[in-house]
Amino acid sequence: MSGLTAAINAGATSLDVDQTTIEVIGNNISNMNTTGYSQQNVQLSSYPSLTMGSFFIGQGVQVQDIQRAHDGFVTNQLQNASVGLGYANAQTDPLTQLEGVFNVTDNNIATNTDNFFDAWQQLSTDPSDLTLRSAVIQQGQNLARSFNTAAGSLDTITGNINNDITSDIPQLNSDISQIAALNQQIYSTGANGQSDNAALDQRDQLAQSLSQSLGVSTYLDNNGMMAVQLPGGLPLVQGTTAMTLQEVTNGSNVSLQLNSAGVVRNLSDSDFGGSIQGLLDVRDQTIPTALNNLNTLAYQISTQVNTQQAAGGGLDNSTGVDFFNAPASSANAAANMTVTLTDPNKVAAGAAPTGTTTVAPGDNTNALTIGNLGNSYLINGTDTFDSYYANITATIGLATSQNSLAVTGSQDAVTQLKNMQSSISGVSLQDQMVDMIQYQQAFQASAKFLSTVDEMMNTLSTAITT
Amino acid sequence: MQVTANATYSIMQNNLNQIESNLQTLQIEGSTGLSLNQPSDDPSVISPVINARQQITETGRYITTMGATTNQMQSTDTYLGSIITLLGKAQTEAQSAVNGTNSTADLSSLADQVNQIQQQMMQTANSEINDQYLFSGEKVTTEPFTTNPNYSAATYNAADSTTWPVLYNGDANQTQVEIAPSESVQTNLTGNELFLGISNSNWNGTTTAASNQPESGKVDIFTVLSQTAAAIQAGNVNNASGPGGGIENCIANLQTAANQVDGLRSQLGNQAATVTNVTTQMQSVQTDLQTTLGNYQDANSTTVFSDISNLQSAYQAALDITSQISKVSILNYM
Numbered sequence: 001m002s003g004l005t006a007a008i009n010a011g012a013t014s015l016d017v018d019q020t021t022i023e024v025i026g027n028n029i030s031n032m033n034t035t036g037y038s039q040q041n042v043q044l045s046s047y048p049s050l051t052m053g054s055f056f057i058g059q060g061v062q063v064q065d066i067q068r069a070h071d072g073f074v075t076n077q078l079q080n081a082s083v084g085l086g087y088a089n090a091q092t093d094p095l096t097q098l099e100g101v102f103n104v105t106d107n108n109i110a111t112n113t114d115n116f117f118d119a120w121q122q123l124s125t126d127p128s129d130l131t132l133r134s135a136v137i138q139q140g141q142n143l144a145r146s147f148n149t150a151a152g153s154l155d156t157i158t159g160n161i162n163n164d165i166t167s168d169i170p171q172l173n174s175d176i177s178q179i180a181a182l183n184q185q186i187y188s189t190g191a192n193g194q195s196d197n198a199a200l201d202q203r204d205q206l207a208q209s210l211s212q213s214l215g216v217s218t219y220l221d222n223n224g225m226m227a228v229q230l231p232g233g234l235p236l237v238q239g240t241t242a243m244t245l246q247e248v249t250n251g252s253n254v255s256l257q258l259n260s261a262g263v264v265r266n267l268s269d270s271d272f273g274g275s276i277q278g279l280l281d282v283r284d285q286t287i288p289t290a291l292n293n294l295n296t297l298a299y300q301i302s303t304q305v306n307t308q309q310a311a312g313g314g315l316d317n318s319t320g321v322d323f324f325n326a327p328a329s330s331a332n333a334a335a336n337m338t339v340t341l342t343d344p345n346k347v348a349a350g351a352a353p354t355g356t357t358t359v360a361p362g363d364n365t366n367a368l369t370i371g372n373l374g375n376s377y378l379i380n381g382t383d384t385f386d387s388y389y390a391n392i393t394a395t396i397g398l399a400t401s402q403n404s405l406a407v408t409g410s411q412d413a414v415t416q417l418k419n420m421q422s423s424i425s426g427v428s429l430q431d432q433m434v435d436m437i438q439y440q441q442a443f444q445a446s447a448k449f450l451s452t453v454d455e456m457m458n459t460l461s462t463a464i465t466t
Numbered sequence: 467m468q469v470t471a472n473a474t475y476s477i478m479q480n481n482l483n484q485i486e487s488n489l490q491t492l493q494i495e496g497s498t499g500l501s502l503n504q505p506s507d508d509p510s511v512i513s514p515v516i517n518a519r520q521q522i523t524e525t526g527r528y529i530t531t532m533g534a535t536t537n538q539m540q541s542t543d544t545y546l547g548s549i550i551t552l553l554g555k556a557q558t559e560a561q562s563a564v565n566g567t568n569s570t571a572d573l574s575s576l577a578d579q580v581n582q583i584q585q586q587m588m589q590t591a592n593s594e595i596n597d598q599y600l601f602s603g604e605k606v607t608t609e610p611f612t613t614n615p616n617y618s619a620a621t622y623n624a625a626d627s628t629t630w631p632v633l634y635n636g637d638a639n640q641t642q643v644e645i646a647p648s649e650s651v652q653t654n655l656t657g658n659e660l661f662l663g664i665s666n667s668n669w670n671g672t673t674t675a676a677s678n679q680p681e682s683g684k685v686d687i688f689t690v691l692s693q694t695a696a697a698i699q700a701g702n703v704n705n706a707s708g709p710g711g712g713i714e715n716c717i718a719n720l721q722t723a724a725n726q727v728d729g730l731r732s733q734l735g736n737q738a739a740t741v742t743n744v745t746t747q748m749q750s751v752q753t754d755l756q757t758t759l760g761n762y763q764d765a766n767s768t769t770v771f772s773d774i775s776n777l778q779s780a781y782q783a784a785l786d787i788t789s790q791i792s793k794v795s796i797l798n799y800m
Contacts, residue, residue, distance in 0.1 A: 033472065099504045104763075110516045114523040121527045125534055125643050128598065128606055350604070360604030362641055368650075374520070375647065386520045390513040397505025397512060404506060415480055419473040426470035430796040437800075 004460075006050075006059065007453050013060030014446035017044060020063050021439045025432050032427035036205030038068035039427045040197055068197040069425045075204055078417040079211040079218065083231075083273045085414045086212035088406035090164075090278030094157050095400040098282075098290065101153040102393040109150060110389040112143045113301065117374030123349050124368045128315065128361035133344035140305075140323060144337040147298045151335035154291050155252075161283040162254040165276060166247055169256075172213060173244050175206045176228065180242035182206070183225040187240075190224055210236075215273015232271035234258055253283070286399060291334070293392045298337045299330035300379050300388075305370060309341075312348030312366030313359035319352040478788045485781045492774045495765040502763040511762040518759040524647075525752045532645050532745045535653050539738040541595050542655065546731040549590055549660075553687070553724045556583045556694055560717045563698040570701070577699040584691040588613075588632065591661050601657035602636030610636040610657040611688075619696060619709070622689070627664060627676040632688035634658050638669035645744050651737045655730050662686045663726055684726055690719040 021042045031037040043066070047059035102108070119139040123132045182203040189196035203226055210216045215231045221239070228237035236243050236258075243260040245267075256267045256276075269280045302324040309323040325340045327333040341347065348370075350363030379388045495501055502508055502515060559579045562568075568576070591611045593600050602610035617631045627634075636657045642650040658664040658676070663684030668677040680686075694717075697710025704712045 032470070095506075096504075099506060102505060104502055104505050104512055104515065106519075111519060111523075114520050118523050118527050121524070121531070121644065125531050126596075126598075360606075360637055360639060362598070362602075362604035362606035362654075363639065364604075364641060364643070368642070368644055371644070375524075384520075386516050387513060390516040393505045393516075394509040394512040397507070397509035400504070400506035401509060411480075415476065419477065422470045422473040422476075423467045426468070426472050428468040428470045431468060433796045433800060 004453055004457055006057070008450065010047075010058065010060035011446050011450040011453065013047065013062060015443060015450075017042075017061045017063055018439045018443040018446060022436065022443070024066055025436050025439070028427045028432050029429070032429065032432075036201050036208075037427065038070050038197065038201050038425035039431075040066050040068050042066055065195065066197065067195060068200060070200070071421070071424045074417060074421045074424060075208075078414065078421055079208050081410060081413045081417050082208050082212040083215040084406070085410040086215065086274035087278040087281075088403055088410050090275030091282050091403050092407055094161055094279070094282045095286070095396070095403050097153070097157045097160070098286065098396050099400050101150050101157075102290065102389075102396045104393060104397075108389070108393075109143070109146050109297070110386045112139070112146045113374060113385050113389070115139050116143045117371050120367050120371035123347070124364040124371055127349035127364040127367055130344050133315075133347040133349070136347050137339055137341060137344060140339040140341075143301070144324065144339055147294065147334040147337045150294055151291065151298075151332075154287055154294070155335075158252070158283055158287055161279045162252070165254050165256070165279055168213060168276065169245050169247055172210070173242075175210050176236050176244070177242040179203055179206050179210075179226055179228055179237045180240050183237070184240045187223055187225060211274060213275045215277055230258075230267075230271050231273040231277075232267075234265070234267070234271060235260070286396070290392060290396060292330075293388070293395075295330040295333045296379065297334070297385060297388050297392070299327050299333035301385055302327050302333060302337060304373050304378050308366065308370045308373060309348045311352060312369075313350050313352040313363075314343075314346040314348050315350075315359060315361055316343075316345045317353050317359050318346045319348070321346045321348065323347075474791060478784065478791065481784050482781070482788070485777055485784060489774065489777045489781065492770055492777065496767065496770045496774060499765055499767070500763050501765040515759060515762045518755050518762065522752065522755045522759065525748050525755060528645055528748050529745060529752065531643055532741050532748070535643055535645065535651065536738060536741055536745070538595065538653055539734060539741070542600055542734060543731065543738070545590055545593055545600065546655075546660075546727055546734070549587065549687075549727050550724050550731075552583050552587050552590070553720050553727070556580050556691060557717055557720045557724075559583070560694050560698060560713050560720065563701070564703055564713050564717070568701070573698055573701050577695045580691060580695040580698060584688065584695065587661075587687060587691060591632075591657060599636065601655060601660060603654070603656045603658075604639040604641060605636045608635050610634055611661065617692075619692075624680045624689075625675070627662065627679055627686075628673065630662070630686050630689050631692045632661075632686075633672055634662055634664075634669075635672050637671075638664075638666035640666065645741060646748065649744070651741055653737075655734060660727065660730055661688065663723075683722065685719050685722050687723045687726075690716060690723050694720065 024040050024042050028039050043064045044061055045064040046061055049056035049058050116136075116139040119132070119136040123129070123136055126132055182199050186196050186199050186203065189199070207216070207218045207226060207228065210228060211218075214236075216228050216236060217231065218226050218228050221227055223239070225239050226237065227235065227239075229235050234243075241261070243258055246257050246259050246264075247254050248257055256272075258265045258267055269277065269284055272280060303326070306322045306324055306326055310320045313319050314321065321341060323339065323341050325336065325338050327336065349367035350359040350361075351365045353359050374385060377384055379385070383391065494503055502511060505512055559576050563573060563576045588611055591601055592609055598606040599608065599610050602608050611632050611634060614629075614631055614633045617629065621629055622631075623629045634657050638656050638658050640652045640656060641654045643653055644650050656666055656669075658669045659666055662676075663681060663686050664676045664679065665681060665684075668679070668681070670676055693710040694713070695710070697708075697713045697716050700709035702708040702710055702712050704714045706712050706715060710716060
């Protein structure tokens with residue numbers, strides 16, 4: 001008798017296992033589009049055999065574990081590639097905005113500079129004409145305004161970057177604390193000899209997202225807990241403890257601090273990687289360099305024109321009159337550039353009067369000199385105003401085109417790694433379908449087996465009763 | 467290696483995005499006609515493009531300036547022609563006074579004619595274009611020639627320009643305009659040089675006598691005309707110390723005056739010829755610059771449009787394949 005009962009038991013374990021497997025397959029299919037989900041596989045093992053006299057007879061099958069398909073190497077590589085993608089991607093928006101400020105259309109600071117000096121050239125053909133004199137002032141105002149606008153736009157872009165950083169912080173802190181919480185959960189489950197696959201997937205996903213935004217590196221400690229570090233080596237998650245990032249407003253700029261259990265530490269740009277570093281680099285390097293050059297240009301145009309304008313004489317014999325407001329230094333020269341000269345008579349088209357002489361209305365010598373400033377290599381002796389602008393613009397253009405290459409390159413790398421990860425951990429519909437058929441048939445076979453054993457037992461009991 | 471639907475679709479998605487983004491870039495190039503729309507499109511050509519644009523603006527200004535200068539020179543030339551005509555007329559009147567017998571009334575009438583010529587000469591000397599005096603140097607708003615209230619034939623001194631019949635209120639500065647980089651032309655003739663026969667370097671102002679007067683080969687046209695009138699009035703044919711210094715002497719001086727004007731006229735003519743030459747040259751420079759600029763920043767429309775149609779075919783193919791993928795599934799066989 002014990003033989004048939006044991007056979008029923010063994011058949012029953014198979015039914016259980018097949019159902020569990022079908023459940024897992026169902027779960028895999030349901031999650032085939034879930035980001036970060038790893039395909040789960042049922043690990044089967046047979047029950048220990050019992051000794052029947054001199055034979056070992058198996059007792060059925062059991063689910064030993066449900067494991068996720070996972071390759072730590074690919075996951076790590078994906079994390080590293082995400083750092084580069086985050087860095088490049090974050091810079092795209094601000095760099096595109098910068099390209100708008102330093103544009104190469106027919107209407108930029110260089111063309112306004114051309115128009116301004118052209119107005120002086122035009123004035124030289126008819127220096128007593130008040131309309132042409134007013135035109136010089138108007139073109140000067142246009143030029144000054146284009147500098148003001150450019151400087152203002154750079155401020156706006158800086159502000160946008162600060163906003164981006166500030167708005168990222170809550171999400172980052174939430175990700176960091178979630179990793180710490182998942183560490184706890186995974187540890188507790190692991191202590192019971194089980195693996196919490198969903199939690200593991202989720203933790204990997206969070207780590208990848210943090211790599212992309214902060215450039216973090218991760219490793220697993222002895223307890224299977226994920227430790228998360230900033231590129232500078234400062235810890236964000238240790239065991240079940242999560243640090244928090246906080247922002248401090250520093251003048252108009254936002255800087256970040258790391259708060260670890262009440263101890264606050266200032267973070268510098270080099271402590272980060274990923275998108276935050278991308279944003280900080282544009283904010284703290286690209287934009288200040290561009291602004292600095294813009295200020296130098298505005299300062300040089302203002303001072304050179306002022307010097308020459310002051311050296312000449314107006315229709316009213318005035319001399320020493322500034323054209324632009326005189327900047328003390330190049331700091332903020334672009335933002336503060338304005339035309340202070342309002343009276344067209346004071347535009348110094350002629351040579352300054354000497355002694356008792358007056359400025360002849362037809363004297364165009366100074367207008368010619370100022371008109372030619374646009375062609376002179378007045379910046380460091382190597383650049384004209386236009387070529388200096390061209391240099392600034394080319395620098396931005398180069399940064400943007402490099403960024404665009406970097407985005408494409410790192411996007412490709414991440415896509416490839418994701419595909420590789422998908423080929424390891426992703427859910428393949430055809431695999432699942434084939435497995436489903438396989439386990440469906442196993443279930444049918446086990447059921448048939450049970451009904452056969454049942455028949456055998458019936459035959460036996462009928463024989464006994466008769 | 468297992469192939470998952472996720473990977474397949476993400477590859478298709480990336481490819482479609484890539485093609486769309488390239489297509490967009492080409493469409494921008496095609497619709498603007500420019501290959502340089504953003505600094506990042508080609509950072510290396512930004513400097514040449516901005517430089518070419520600057521030069522185009524400058525060259526355009528030079529061409530405009532030269533157009534205006536040519537007009538001014540032509541007007542000036544017309545006035546110079548009428549000055550010579552007036553001087554010729556005066557010569558004819560003087561010649562009539564010498565030839566044949568003239569009564570006192572005849573002589574007075576001839577002298578009046580010459581006086582009228584002097585009036586016309588004054589008007590010509592004070593002519594304006596666009597409210598600016600042509601012959602007043604840089605003092606374009608000052609009437610250049612006025613009658614000297616202190617003039618008297620008795621105190622006239624050829625060495626002292628302040629005793630001459632007409633005073634010059636302009637200055638001795640020639641207007642230079644730039645017609646090419648570092649190349650200027652003189653656009654006007656100063657009144658002192660043209661009418662008074664005083665070189666620009668000798669001019670010391672209205673109230674100060676000019677240096678080194680009289681200059682050899684040069685005459686004050688107004689003095690000559692005044693003297694001619696005086697000599698004709700007095701019927702003084704060849705008495706150098708008599709009124710007007712003698713008609714024959716005056717005829718010679720009128721010829722000198724005509725030569726003086728003619729000399730300056732041909733000088734101006736040369737300048738005008740230079741301007742015409744440079745204008746032609748600048749127009750060809752302008753065309754070259756436009757071509758250069760075009761080479762740097764213009765899209766090659768043939769390439770752009772063939773690239774667009776290539777990409778459209780690729781896009782079509784990618785879309786076809788994407789729709790085919792979904793048709794092949796294990797589910798069709800279960």
